[in-house]
Amino acid sequence: MLTLFVLNLLLHFAMQASSPLDQVFQYIDDHQDDYIQHLKEWIAIQSESGNPTKRHEVIQMIQTLGKTINRLGGSVELTELGKEQLPNGKMIPLPPVVLGELGKDPNKTTVCIYGHVDVQPARIEDGWVTDPYVLTEKDGNLYGRGSSDDKGPVLAWLHAIEAFQALKQELPVNLKFIFEGMEESGSRGLDELLRQKNDTFFSNVDYIVISDSGWLSKKPALTYGTRGLCDFFVEVQCANQDLHSGLYGGSVHEAMTDLIALLDSLVNSTGHILIPGINADVAPLTDEELHLYEAIEFNLEYFKHTIGTTELLHKTKEDVLLHRWRFPSLSIHGIEGAFSGPGSKTVIPAKVTGKFSIRLVPNMDPEKLSNQVTTYLNRVFEERGSPNKLRITLQSGSKAWVTDVRDKQYDAGRRAIRKVFGVEAEMIREGGSIPVARTLQHTTQRSVIMLPICGSDDAIHSQNEKLSRGNYINGTKLFAAYLDEISQL
Amino acid sequence: MLTLFVLNLLLHFAMQASSPLDQVFQYIDDHQDDYIQHLKEWIAIQSESGNPTKRHEVIQMIQTLGKTINRLGGSVELTELGKEQLPNGKMIPLPPVVLGELGKDPNKTTVCIYGHVDVQPARIEDGWVTDPYVLTEKDGNLYGRGSSDDKGPVLAWLHAIEAFQALKQELPVNLKFIFEGMEESGSRGLDELLRQKNDTFFSNVDYIVISDSGWLSKKPALTYGTRGLCDFFVEVQCANQDLHSGLYGGSVHEAMTDLIALLDSLVNSTGHILIPGINADVAPLTDEELHLYEAIEFNLEYFKHTIGTTELLHKTKEDVLLHRWRFPSLSIHGIEGAFSGPGSKTVIPAKVTGKFSIRLVPNMDPEKLSNQVTTYLNRVFEERGSPNKLRITLQSGSKAWVTDVRDKQYDAGRRAIRKVFGVEAEMIREGGSIPVARTLQHTTQRSVIMLPICGSDDAIHSQNEKLSRGNYINGTKLFAAYLDEISQL
Secondary structure (H helix, E strand, O other): OHHHHHHHHHHHHHHHHOOHHHHHHHHHHHOHHHHHHHHHHHHOOOOEOOOHHHHHHHHHHHHHHHHHHHHOOOEEEEEOOOEEEOOOOOEEEOOOEEEEEEOOOOOOOEEEEEEEOOEOOOOHHHOOOOOOOOOEEEOOEEEOOOHHHHHHHHHHHHHHHHHHHHOOOOOOOEEEEEEEOOHHHOOOOHHHHHHHOOOOOOOOOOEEEEOOOEOOOOOOEEEEEEOEEEEEEEEEEOOOOOEEHHHHOOOOOOHHHHHHHHHHOOEOOOOOEOOOOOHHHOOOOOHHHHHHHHOOOOOHHHHHHHHOOOOOOOOOHHHHHHHHHOOOEEEEEEEEOOOOOOOOOOEEOOEEEEEEEEEEOOOOOHHHHHHHHHHHHHHHHHHHOOOOEEEEEEEEEEOOEEOOOOOHHHHHHHHHHHHHHOOOOEEEEEOOOOHHHHHHHHHHOOEEEEOOOEOOOOOOOOOOOEEEHHHHHHHHHHHHHHHHHHOOO | OHHHHHHHHHHHHHHHHOOHHHHHHHHHHHOHHHHHHHHHHHHOOOOEOOOHHHHHHHHHHHHHHHHHHHHOOOEEEEEOOOEEEOOOOOEEEOOOEEEEEEOOOOOOOEEEEEEEOOEOOOOHHHOOOOOOOOOEEEOOEEEOOOHHHHHHHHHHHHHHHHHHHHOOOOOOOEEEEEEEOOHHHOOOOHHHHHHHHOOOOOOOOOEEEEOOOEOOOOOOEEEEEEOEEEEEEEEEEOOOOOEEHHHHOOOOOOHHHHHHHHHHOOEOOOOOEOOOOOHHHOOOOOHHHHHHHHOOOOOHHHHHHHHOOOOOOOOOHHHHHHHHHOOOEEEEEEEEOOOOOOOOOOEEOOEEEEEEEEEEOOOOOHHHHHHHHHHHHHHHHHHHOOOOEEEEEEEEEEOOEEOOOOOHHHHHHHHHHHHHHOOOOEEEEEOOOOHHHHHHHHHHOOEEEEOOOEOOOOOOOOOOOEEEHHHHHHHHHHHHHHHHHHOOO
């Protein structure tokens, strides 16, 4: 009797120690190599949305994703968005959007997950150590284009769901999925689709979660804001065709000289944007906000080290973070039409296009900004007295997004982080632009959270993009914990 | 008797009307289609000296040229110049230089002809209307890369010689040839070779003639000066690798912002070079020189029209020509390492290299100029207080060349032009840099003339390079007439 009692007691404790969620965590730990293999298959698909010659691979990636959801028992609708016209006039199909659904229990909360499976261009010649399209593990990191942005996080969601199912545990929530293949190219057609589906697909959605960003440091984070983006082209033309700099140098108002002066008028050496009126639109910083920044753990020396610089534009942790997230910034990306190859070419380029962009914060407005930029550059150009042709165009514009950190979905996020990592979530914003956050919140009026699982040093959009094995696996656990927490709200 | 007398008289006049040189001219007129076919074969060889992947075609072109001289009965030595190291460390062979000789009569004058058979890169995607490597005749123009610079002129020399031979006329002079395949890439190794051959190959040379430039207008010209060239790279590095402009914008001293400011400090909107000290080195303009410019026929409106602009940097004919030939100019060619493709890329480039060059005039010195540029840019950079790494390098440097227009070789040139075209030669300079003119004159101490046959609108180094059929054929006649005139000096 006593033996049986002791055995029952032990069994009781063992059951307690191994809660259903702990079993999910254990299952995830046990299957990490499978998850990496799965990611490897996805990375091999070169789904570069900005590269028209790879459009079929984006479409293939969307189809692969749809089948993965089908295997989990979910239903999938591949929603066509029509065609895209290339600058040369050619029409190519836009990749369809995956609208998926898994579970329809009216007693459960419904969570909609957003992600994307297209990637930025990558070539080994750009300076990758390994083939960007062959996922390669080295020192605990998984290198490959899209590993962190955003194929890894999308797969982590699907693996979290699969873990519940494999253990025959009931999914704690109903799920909806919205996964796209044009995020890196302005999410063409998505806004319109979201508006169309607001009364149908989104009607029973309670919460929306986005995993398409990174932590600030090695500490898990919740993201409550992103900057917007306005993308400008400044084209100057001085001749019908390129000229020989020996034959024409000294006689022609060169387009490059004008363009360089225009670009040089945009921002000064301290990073201050020189376009009049822009800074007046930035929402004033409150004391409450500043306190949020003071609480953040952020090692400036490590940040400088990862960049490879000795000095930043600002001196304090708060100032650096504020200028990454809370204030606008301007970057000059390059020039199209000028000589860009190795070696020398003594050419006077006939038509050159400078590319720059401005990151927007509340309360900046893309249309107003575009007017400010155009007025200013036209004035700078006029003062030069150049006979050349100037054309300034706004390529795309999106507003910033900020939400209330006191939203209860954020409480669920904080609890999930505490459960998986044993630490308090860092409350951060994102310097990059993820316009879909704003659009989803604006259109559906639902609570939106950004729940990142990627590292701060994942080099997204750059050479040698990676996701650490640890973040991939713990991120999968975090998603499982989040689904569990959100079901209890 | 009377009939016979009349017949003899007629024959006498006919013989007079058809001098030996007139017969050469007639022969050239009768064979123009053959000459075009020959040029077509040469244009098909993509002898881009700046493109390492085409090096075998440059060598093939040199060999083809050597065989053409052999067929004229000339002897040819293909002089090896060793190897070239590419930026990636790989070694590739330099194309040999053709040293040729035709005729050794001690009673004749010896003329040495210089030319080159390599070309600037060309791709149909750059905006060519026809394939740059398929010579295509349209509206009296022969379009193709190298048609004008410099395969057409080199072939014109060889056809002029062939015409004398076909008519069984004795060549009026002994000939030497120096033809190279690296002119568009800094004539690597040529200076050293010229010095080595000064006491052998050049010992019995009386005159040197170069045909590697163009007329100023539709009027035939003799060129008595060229500008020099200093080619600069300005490299700025801000990070170990490219950064995402959303994640890092506002925190990093961007390399592009620094580089744009550096490039913007070089030249103002009126084309005035801002580097201190440069203009002080320019030889003062004499009244005698200015008179030379006043005499030149040059239509500013037509010049603007060919460029495709409404306004030049200077207002008068004299000022425009002086700034093309007689004063230095600075052109910014482009940036390596920044985004240069179509579309958008929100990148902060980690390492960018600005490419610019300065055209030198007497008495500017490349080494002194390089010091002035480096000192100035370092100061501009220092004033910005940027932590980034700056590296300024002079890639290549050559001085200007000017010779005395009263040289008797120029008299021969003027008479030849009068004979073929019935007009006075325009005395011009060249804004481009043909360093071999200076090197040949400096090394051999012989009289050097530049005898161009190409049009002012031939678009050399640009898209749709062409040589007109008229200039190709009349140029061949001019070369025959020049050989005839020079033999009489």
